[in-house]
Amino acid sequence: MGRLMTLATCSLNQWAMDFTGNKARIIESIKRAKAAGATLRVGPELEITGYGCLDHFLEGDIFLHCWEMLAQIIEDPLCQDIICDVGMPVRHRNVRYNCRVIFYNKKILLIRPKQFLANDGNYREMRYFTPWSKERYTEDYYLEETVRDITGQRVVPFGDAIISTLDTAFAAETCEELFTSNAPHIHQGLNGCEIFTNSSGSHFEIRKIMTRLTLMTEATRLSKGIYLYANQKGCDGDRLYYDGCSMIIVNGKCVAQGSQFSLDDVEVVTATVDIEEVRSARFAPSRGLQAQTQPPYPRIEADVALSEPESGPSPIDLGPSEPVSIKAHSPPEEIALCPALWLWDYLRRVNAAGFFIPLSGGIDSCATSVIVFSMCRLVHAAIHSDTTHPDTKAQVIADCRRLCAKDEKWLPSSPQEISGCLFHTCFMGTVNSSADTRSRAKRLAKDIGAYHTDLNIDTVVNALTTLFSTITSFTPRFKVHGGTPAENLALQNIQARLRMVVAYLWAQLLPTVRQRPNGGSLLVLGSANVDEQLRGYLTKYDCSSADINPIGGISKTDLKAFIAYAAKAFDLPVLEEFLSATPTAELEPITETYVQSDEADMGMTYAELSVFGRLRKVSKLGPWGMYERLLYSWGKPVPEDSTEPDAAAGSQPSTSREQQTSAAAHETPESAHLIQGRGLSPREIRDKVLRFFNFFQINRHKATILPPGLHVTEYSPEDNRYDLRPFLYPSIWQSWQASKIDKHVEEMEAKKKV
Incomplete structure (x- = not known):
């Protein structure tokens, strides 16, 4: 079994309601991920629509156009031979969900709805979506004809599950779920999941970046594992700016970090990781006892390996990415x-x-x-x-x-x-x-x-x-x-x-x-x-x-x-x-x-x-x-x-x-x-x-x-x-x-x- 695998996450400057432009940027990111040798690509939250659609998420048209765009992405020759994790809204049994759609070679592996919605401050996700409350549970989703004709699938799994490949297992989180006390990656990790993805629409605030970076590193410092964080970037049509800074973290150490601010509409971050580092780090007997008591997760089988084949580059030629110092700008x-x-x-x-x-x-x-x-x-x-x-x-x-x-x-x-x-x-x-x-x-x-x-x-x-x-x-x-x-x-x-x-x-x-x-x-x-x-x-x-x-x-x-x-x-x-001048409106007469x-x-x-x-x-x-x-x-x-x-x-x-x-x-x-x-x-x-x-x-x-x-x-x-x-x-x-x-x-x- 191979140990080294190259993984990719990205930051995309998606525009709200720009379906064709957003689709083009998604395909370009997949193209760059493949060129870097990646076998898994993760994108930002709601990347097909753009995060800031607000009440447009209440319109039926937006769901139709998402499936039309997804069909073109799945069918595109550039999007083959790599597992892709793409974000879009999905209606299931007449309920609206904020979802990740994970597919490989024209087959949808899983539609994973968001479990914990951001619903304070600038966010009103519960105005548009319903959280998925059925933990460790999947049910059948009947595919739209637009995609069914391409994938040949009538139904696909919809819900909370781990995807098992031939050499590892990975599962998805979405934005807010990282910030919750009982984050999904904790239980996913105890169920044998080794790679966690987080697709985010996290906005910028002055001095906020270190809070976010600390949460991401701590997510795998305790649970151990590989964490792929993708984030929206740019102004997608509202008062917020999304500052990117996508990252790949292994056992609490950052091995790749994207820019926080740049003019790049598409930025792909890749790293080569050794999955055995995760397995070695999860040796504590106390962790083993906690893992034994976990209720089982549904598993979706994917007939593909994320690691390099034995005939591929040797560890001497490839090698895992070295840890890097986390960078952050001053206020x-x-x-x-x-x-x-x-x-x-x-x-x-x-x-x-x-x-x-x-x-x-x-x-x-x-x-x-x-x-x-x-x-x-x-x-x-x-x-x-x-x-x-x-x-x-x-x-x-x-x-x-x-x-x-x-x-x-x-x-x-x-x-x-x-x-x-x-x-x-x-x-x-x-x-x-x-x-x-x-x-x-x-x-x-x-x-x-x-x-x-x-x-x-x-x-x-x-x-x-x-x-x-x-x-x-x-x-x-x-x-x-x-x-x-x-x-x-x-x-x-x-x-x-x-x-x-x-x-x-x-x-x-x-x-x-x-x-x-x-x-x-x-x-x-x-x-x-x-x-x-x-x-x-x-x-x-x-x-x-x-x-x-x-x-x-x-x-x-x-x-x-x-x-x-x-x-x-x-x-x-x-x-x-x-700086030295006295702040004044200069609307009254100046006297001695x-x-x-x-x-x-x-x-x-x-x-x-x-x-x-x-x-x-x-x-x-x-x-x-x-x-x-x-x-x-x-x-x-x-x-x-x-x-x-x-x-x-x-x-x-x-x-x-x-x-x-x-x-x-x-x-x-x-x-x-x-x-x-x-x-x-x-x-x-x-x-x-x-x-x-x-x-x-x-x-x-x-x-x-x-x-x-x-x-x-x-x-x-x-x-x-x-x-x-x-x-x-x-x-x-x-x-x-x-x-x-x-x-x-x-x-x-x-x-x-x-």
Whole structure:
């Protein structure tokens, strides 16, 4: 019996509802797996449809088209002589399931439905599918005519089973099942299964990668075995980005890892493994006793061997793949890569003429612009790198020429040349704008190669305020000129909202002005960070309104760390000025004694907002629970050797590989503020907590109109489906929660007096 076998897993950039494109990428991955000598190929979750079809999964058409595509894959000459594990939705006895279809040489071996569905956060799988609850059980599935004519099979097994080949046994998990306490691979392994596959649609979040990698390695560190992890990659049509990073792990050690971020639409990861290593590692008598007591699994017999035949290459020529160090990016690198690739996928699918952003000279629109520049850098690098896969290079060149409206001979000489074609910025100043912000915006646009315009909108603002004064005989004034808070706010908001109107006018007409042959409009980018959205510190329908928002899920502290990283990594020294500038909306007059400040306006710091956001969403705490938690953490004295919270949050993490893969490099910056201690009194903590909930609640209605933002943070307030909370609340100040906190504060103060 042979011991060495080559196995393949892959990451595919599948588009929701792109049946023909998805089919082509699946076949290409099988072709590459076979070329590498693999005998088993595993693909991502729901790869025929794309993961993000959402309510399209409720349509009967989607199941029909899946079988049509599967028939073409099974019949394709490139897909023979290799076991293939492909993902698609299947209807069985009028029930919808999320399935793996495993086939070999035009014969379906097993249809394996998902047992544990992802049904929280961004996922609503139980809206579309039913979990398979019959463990260790199979029943007959009657094949559709489209496939039956090819396979010659009338019925095939459907359910939970292990597939036995001539030399080993393997079984499938699907995404969420790895994250459950009682994962299927545990019982499969005790039943003699030696190879586990996991087909996933796991989305990216900042600092999430190490959690996922640890789960995968631990899956076989205890159970022993070979683990093949496949994941979706790219933006398949929604607010999520899937970050690939497919892996092959043997007994807890990684032997092959794919890229987490890349422009490859098809990436195949292969490794040669020695199955005897699994058998040797499963020697413990205690494990043997547990295996004996396991209920038996159904077995599907496959008349094929995964290992090299005795007449094949000798172990000296082939040999098992050596363990490799797991790689992970630092959080600033993740911000530089993930939103940039999300933007590239979005742009090439909608075929827009490029991007437009109101560039204010502040750090948020700056960070958004630098992310677009990062996209241009990645595209330029893929075109000119010798290590880019030929298919990827051809695709990127074709997309770049089409989007930049260039001829078939053109190649960009720099990232700035791509940016000059695709990216448009505009400084929309008023009498309240400073020369510093105007200058920073202009210099940043020049350094990244954007097409920049500079204008003032005072005449438009004055026209509207004059119209109001003429009709009402009332002239509103700013606060510094003696106006009321309502007047002051209205005068600020009209500037912000007019910038949105100007932005869309510019976005629609600039391609015509520049005589772009393919026409079309520019996509307007938003630049409201997750903390501002959480607090509601934005004007409804102002320039935060946009087509999409690449930083809508990123905290202010993480954006600062990203800008500090990009200043050096992208050779953009002007970014240092953005870091040192005071965040300001510049909507009020500047005087000798007053300069508008974001944190002063909000009544809380960005670092505090991050803590409130995590406690509210991730820790699931209401006002009382948050007050209690912060009493313990913020009520402690400040340690003598501690740094200020804001300084710690803005520090630049090292990007060395050793530190990137450590837990410290992926620790959430905001968590440091939670445990450092700040020496605050119970009343100070009470005021901060109730102030946060007051602003969250009265501004919650703004979350209903937020532009689609890339989800990369656990405490995103995005109203579409991630943060399902109402937008109409009673006053927090008169609530039962506030009275309970007030009573506790009074008791604590009374004890202190005694």
